[in-house]
Amino acid sequence: MSKIIYTLTDEAPRLATYSFLPVVEAYAAKAGVDVETRDISLAARILAQFPDRLSDEQFEADALAELGELADTPEANIIKLPNISASVPQLKAAIAELRSQGFDLPDYPDEPQTDDERDVRARYDRVKGSAVNPVLRQGNSDRRAPASVKQYVRNHPHRMGAWSSDSKTNVATMGVDDFRSNETSTIVPDEGAVSIEFTGADGSTTVLRDAVKVRAGEVVDATVMHVKPLREFFVAQIARAQSEGVLFSVHLKATMMKVSDPIIFGHAIRAYFSEAFEKHGADLQAAGLNPNDGLGALLDGLDALPNGDVIRAAFQGRLDNGPEMAMVDSDRGITNLHVPSDVIVDASMPAMIRSSGHMWGRDGQEHDTLAVIPDSSYAGIYQTVLDDCRAHGAFDPTTLGSVPNVGLMAMAAEEYGSHDKTFQAPGAGTIRVLDASGATLLEHDVEEGDIWRMCQTKDAAIRDWVGLAVTRARATGAPAVFWLDPARAHDAVLTGLVNTYLAELDTDGLQIEILSPVEAMSFSLERIRRGEDTISVTGNVLRDYLTDLFPIMELGTSAKMLSVVPLLFGGGLFETGAGGSAPKHVTQLVKEDYLRWDSLGEFLALAASFEHLASSTGNARAQILADTLDRATATFLDENKSPARSVGSIDNRGSHFYLALFWAEELAAQTEDAALAADFASLASTLRGQEETINGELIGVQGSPVDIGGYYRPDDAKASAVMRPSATLNEALASL
Numbered sequence: 252m253s254k255i256i257y258t259l260t261d262e263a264p265r266l267a268t269y270s271f272l273p274v275v276e277a278y279a280a281k282a283g284v285d286v287e288t289r290d291i292s293l294a295a296r297i298l299a300q301f302p303d304r305l306s307d308e309q310f311e312a313d314a315l316a317e318l319g320e321l322a323d324t325p326e327a328n329i330i331k332l333p334n335i336s337a338s339v340p341q342l343k344a345a346i347a348e349l350r351s352q353g354f355d356l357p358d359y360p361d362e363p364q365t366d367d368e369r370d371v372r373a374r375y376d377r378v379k380g381s382a383v384n385p386v387l388r389q390g391n392s393d394r395r396a397p398a399s400v401k402q403y404v405r406n407h408p409h410r411m412g413a414w415s416s417d418s419k420t421n422v423a424t425m426g427v428d429d430f431r432s433n434e435t436s437t438i439v440p441d442e443g444a445v446s447i448e449f450t451g452a453d454g455s456t457t458v459l460r461d462a463v464k465v466r467a468g469e470v471v472d473a474t475v476m477h478v479k480p481l482r483e484f485f486v487a488q489i490a491r492a493q494s495e496g497v498l499f500s501v502h503l504k505a506t507m508m509k510v511s512d513p514i515i516f517g518h519a520i521r522a523y524f525s526e527a528f529e530k531h532g533a534d535l536q537a538a539g540l541n542p543n544d545g546l547g548a549l550l551d552g553l554d555a556l557p558n559g560d561v562i563r564a565a566f567q568g569r570l571d572n573g574p575e576m577a578m579v580d581s582d583r584g585i586t587n588l589h590v591p592s593d594v595i596v597d598a599s600m601p602a603m604i605r606s607s608g609h610m611w612g613r614d615g616q617e618h619d620t621l622a623v624i625p626d627s628s629y630a631g632i633y634q635t636v637l638d639d640c641r642a643h644g645a646f647d648p649t650t651l652g653s654v655p656n657v658g659l660m661a662m663a664a665e666e667y668g669s670h671d672k673t674f675q676a677p678g679a680g681t682i683r684v685l686d687a688s689g690a691t692l693l694e695h696d697v698e699e700g701d702i703w704r705m706c707q708t709k710d711a712a713i714r715d716w717v718g719l720a721v722t723r724a725r726a727t728g729a730p731a732v733f734w735l736d737p738a739r740a741h742d743a744v745l746t747g748l749v750n751t752y753l754a755e756l757d758t759d760g761l762q763i764e765i766l767s768p769v770e771a772m773s774f775s776l777e778r779i780r781r782g783e784d785t786i787s788v789t790g791n792v793l794r795d796y797l798t799d800l801f802p803i804m805e806l807g808t809s810a811k812m813l814s815v816v817p818l819l820f821g822g823g824l825f826e827t828g829a830g831g832s833a834p835k836h837v838t839q840l841v842k843e844d845y846l847r848w849d850s851l852g853e854f855l856a857l858a859a860s861f862e863h864l865a866s867s868t869g870n871a872r873a874q875i876l877a878d879t880l881d882r883a884t885a886t887f888l889d890e891n892k893s894p895a896r897s898v899g900s901i902d903n904r905g906s907h908f909y910l911a912l913f914w915a916e917e918l919a920a921q922t923e924d925a926a927l928a929a930d931f932a933s934l935a936s937t938l939r940g941q942e943e944t945i946n947g948e949l950i951g952v953q954g955s956p957v958d959i960g961g962y963y964r965p966d967d968a969k970a971s972a973v974m975r976p977s978a979t980l981n982e983a984l985a986s987l
């Protein structure tokens with residue numbers, strides 16, 4: 252039997268699954284396709300770490316590990332919805348919820364002292380941050396907006412905030428003493444292992460990491476961010492924001508860069524509240540309160556301190572009188588520095604660019620902003636976009652071309668695979684990468700606390716990425732631009748390899764360029780404003796940034812993207828959209844029984860998954876499901892059946908009903924498989940006939956609070972009841 256794995260994740264996409272999966276299962280069964288689920292939510296991943304503390308009924312299998320193995324086989328066909336990449340505050344909240352549900356989980360040890368605590372901490376660290384995607388993404392990524400989606404946007408453009416030529420919004424970045432400027436890179440000739448050592452000023456040596464496996468031809472880089480200049484940089488930018496009269500805002504990726512970026516975030520907090528830390532830093536440290544977890548966690552922890560009120564007043568005084576901070580939620584006083592996972596650069600910069608270069612101030616109004624992105628590796632691309640908007644105004648979705656992406660992502664490529672090779676220097680000295688013979692491959696001088704990291708990029712991944720770029724250029728006729736920075740050591744090495752591998756491929760008649768990120772951005776922006784398409788071919792981080800940036804400009808949200816990962820061993824991973832898990836949508840559902848999550852990404856991923864299944868197993872009915880779903884999605888877009896935003900109109904559930912209706916009609920109308928058509932004929936006519944009743948049932952329930960039994964681990968029965976309120980629709984599906 253052909254099999255698709257549909258992942259259960261978190262927040263809005265998980266809730267949407269309660270409603271959409273029954274449709275998928277019912278339709279797929281008619282083609283002999285088995286749809287199995289695997290729970291890779293944050294809650295399930297936590298539980299899977301503690302089998303020894305759970306009862307038999309509570310046992311949770313390690314589905315992520317299983318899928319990681321599956322991804323390396325040709326049979327893999329996995330639909331992956333966005334999941335939470337947990338910051339420490341989120342992890343603690345999930346642990347607390349699971350305990351309240353009767354799971355005997357240990358506390359998260361902030362500063363583990365005993366072996367037992369170190370073991371617990373190591374288990375929690377395995378689920379922290381971006382822990383899912385790097386395991387499943389055993390291939391490079393192909394993210395793009397399908398033609399039908401572009402057409403939809405031309406008919407139904409989203410709102411774009413107007414830009415003024417005198418906007419004071421800018422990006423601030425270090426440019427020296429940072430990861431970009433200190434990068435060194437080499438190609439490892441043979442398979443083997445390297446080690447990472449710290450040598451102190453006194454000559455003593457500590458092994459930071461032993462036996463990091465390397466393959467022949469692999470690119471290995473090392474770099475360091477010096478924290479003293481980082482702190483001086485933050486202090487200078489805080490002053491600059493104040494003197495320019497703009498909001499101060501920090502944009503990091505504390506989820507995916509789960510070791511380095513929380514530390515950088517902590518330095519931003521120390522710099523902003525420098526006086527409070529001078530006075531009370533020792534007390535905070537003694538109480539185990541760490542700025543790396545965010546201002547919110549610091550303030551929450553103060554209640555337990557005898558002088559907590561005094562410290563709170565010091566923080567509040569600075570917020571009241573200091574340079575104005577960008578707010579995540581001005582009504583509730585949540586600043587940009589409250590939670591490390593709240594302002595994630597890939598989504599937050601495009602959101603700012605979409606709204607006239609503004610962020611929210613504490614007055615609840617929009618203001619120009621200084622967006623602080625400490626490392627200069629990628630910050631320049633955003634300054635280019637800001638300058639472009641100042642010069643030419645906001646982007647117009649009705650005339651914009653497209654910038655799809657081919658991203659180097661396989662085998663934990665580049666920065667996003669560096670967490671287990673990222674260290675804070677234990678003192679002043681040198682950190683070296685050594686080969687098996689003890690020869691130094693790469694080295695940096697460091698001061699105490701400096702953030703040092705090593706990255707790896709496998710040759711097989713690079714070759715596949717270059718090949719995928721050429722395939723996409725050939726398929727579309729659009730120019731393909733490799734975004735590689737000659738001033739960066741890693742990019743210079745990659746440029747050599749790209750040229751070598753391009754020479755081995757048929758590129759006749761294709762336009763292929765290699766440009767620095769800033770030049771590539773200017774080139775792509777000029778073309779996109781003329782309505783032309785340009786394929787961006789980038790490393791892992793720019794893949795992440797650009798596949799939120801361009802979709803949010805072009806489509807209003809990256810949820811409308813097709814996001815395919817052709818796995819290196821022949822399987823397929825189909826991600827839904829390119830964005831996140833939209834936490835605020837859950838709040839809205841619980842408050843007023845309205846879910847505005849747009850499942851278009853799921854529809855697109857599902858069609859691609861059926862198509863892959865058809866070609867890998869020869870299941871002709873799977874191809875029919877793919878083709879009819881494609882046509883149904885086009886009708887869905889034409890008739891604008893995406894969720895609206897507020898109570899009284901169709902939401903996520905209503906959008907699933909319409910997709911089910913259009914899909915059943917397409918299946919009934921197709922002529923390739925008469926038996927399949929007959930199977931769907933009566934469902935199609937029932938759904939069409941009952942449209943008004945079903946809509947009445949789906950919209951009728953909206954407006955009052957609902958109970959889904961948990962945020963991180965909803966109760967299946969309760970959440971399913973909330974997400975499937977139409978008895979008529981449920982009966983029709985059951986009768987198929």
Ligand SMILES: NC(=O)C1=CN([C@@H]2O[C@H](COP(=O)(O)OP(=O)(O)OC[C@H]3O[C@@H](n4cnc5c(N)ncnc54)[C@H](OP(=O)(O)O)[C@@H]3O)[C@@H](O)[C@H]2O)C=CC1
Pocket residue numbers: 332333334335336337384506592593595598599808809810828829830831832833834835836847848849850
């Ligand atoms: N692939 C993955 O697994 C990814 C996971 N994440 C994780 O998701 C969480 C939240 O990340 P965050 O950066 O806030 O980004 P999100 O994309 O979840 O949310 C940003 C905003 O985008 C809009 N949006 C996103 N998806 C949809 C959708 N399907 N339908 C309608 N609107 C949508 C909503 O806002 P608006 O009002 O502007 O429309 C939403 O509030 C984090 O834990 C993060 O790590 C993030 C990225 C990818």
Ligand SMILES: O=C(O)CCC(=O)C(=O)O
Pocket residue numbers: 336380381382384385506507597794795798829830
């Ligand atoms: O894995 C994550 O934390 C987020 C992934 C992401 O943002 C992306 O792939 O676009």
Ligand SMILES: [Mg+2]
Pocket residue numbers: 597598795796798799829830
């Ligand atoms: Mg992203």
